[in-house]
Amino acid sequence: MARIIGEVMTREVVEAHPETPFKDLVRLLDRHRISGLPVVDEDDKVVGVISETDLIHHQAVRSTDLPARRFRLAPPRRRSARRTAARTAQELMSTPAVTVHPEQRITDAARVMERHGVERLPVVDEEDRLIGIATRRDLLRVFLRTDDEIRQEILDAVATHALGLPTHEVNVSVRDGMVTLQGSVEQRADIPSAIRLAYRVDGVVGVVNGLNVHPAPGPLGPSAGPTEPGGGHH
Structure with missing residues (x-):
């Protein structure tokens, strides 16, 4: 906050x-x-x-x-x-x-x-x-806040509430006010949003981005595999 x-x-x-x-x-x-x-x-x-x-x-x-x-x-x-x-x-x-x-x-x-x-x-x-x-x-x-205070606020406000990201998918580390974000997000648009929200936390000096996007699922679903021999449409 x-x-x-x-x-x-x-x-x-x-x-x-x-x-x-x-x-x-x-x-x-x-x-x-x-x-x-x-x-x-x-x-x-x-x-x-x-x-x-x-x-x-x-x-x-x-x-x-x-x-x-x-x-x-x-x-x-x-x-x-x-x-x-x-x-x-x-x-x-x-x-x-x-x-x-x-x-x-x-x-x-x-x-x-x-x-x-x-x-x-x-x-x-x-x-x-x-x-x-x-x-x-x-x-x-505000820059006298401890790294732990800053990290917890980012986890609470940015990772879980603001973006709805589970904490186990986003890792936040803070050292001397420098924040590093790592992990995976669902959408590419979530990355600049996370960086922007982290910057808004009091005491943050800078943000290093290490976030990436979850690999997209393959085009073939479970039922779209190879056709069994003798199969096909009549």
Whole structure:
């Protein structure tokens, strides 16, 4: 069974508020040895996310900024200028925040992270209130599952239930998360299905296919053997 975000998320979340000053944000990240945190309003609803990148960008732009009276800023530069003057989380945070729910699968959260290029996802309840946070490290915990756990799940979910294959016809071995499937199946279409389902099991690093198809029965049935001498049709 695929694991969900609620099983691996961090429940004790370091958070900031829209009015949290720049220096306090830096202190929070340093004190807790984290690279980012969610920003919540008075109802614990996530309104944005602050990352080290946001804070470093603020300092980088500020250090290269020249007196505004000497230049007329073009529209693309005005946003950078506003960030240069930013002093609170509300002005520095990235919005809108990309969030997930605890019942979502870990694989779904990984895709969201990849799609949006983020390293952490605030986890919210049905009312969008913050209840946890999932980082890339949290998601990687699924790969700490033992080989025996992975093997048993594949046997249960893939071999017997999903494809209806008897376990004595499919051998599953797992070493360091690498799965090897061996044995025989009735139909050739069962082979890619078995590989695909094995990949969906949490903790699987890769799948080596050793499955083959049962030999097809011969064209001659038991009653289609040689005709007895003197036989034939009249």
